[in-house]
Amino acid sequence: MDIRQLAKSEAPPMDLLLEADPSEKMVRLYLDEGQCYVAEVNSRVVGVYVLMPLSEAAAEIKNIAVAETERGKGYGKRMIKHALDEARKAGFRHVEIGTGNSSFEQLALYQKCGFRMKSIDRGFFTRNYPEPIVENGLMCQDMVRLEFTFQNPSI
Secondary structure, X not given: OEEEEOOOOOOOOHHHHHHHOOOHHHHHHHHHHOEEEEEEEXXXXXXXXXXXXXXXXXXXXXXXXXXXXXXXXXXXXXXXXXXXXXXXXXXXXXXXXXXXXXXXXXXXXXXXXXXXXXXXXXXXXXXXXXXXOEEOOEEOOOEEEEXXXXXXXXX
């Protein structure tokens, strides 16, 4: 798998981006403010993420998604590691990532990659999305925010 930054002239893989965030308006905002990376296998896009600066010290991984047919192959973990490397190279000290309270697999993956719980934004999804989101048989209501802190950002 190869991961590369998407050129501004290239169309982003909206189908994958919308899997991670069903609001096209929000996705376009992230794309305008961040850098989009695609993961490819044999020149076919299998994953995507957006790395968005939050401040001088922090960035956020947004819209990370792996194509349904490609899940379970370690691509998500490799994209997170790539995003962390890119953030470190850019001089960020912290990287945040958020997911829904009902996103069990994502919560486990992010913690396996070294992220720690930071906060919960109660009612985030019910406030910001007109259509209900249901995952794993549960209503997605709260945004769970996690953070990765580089031990030595200069390495």
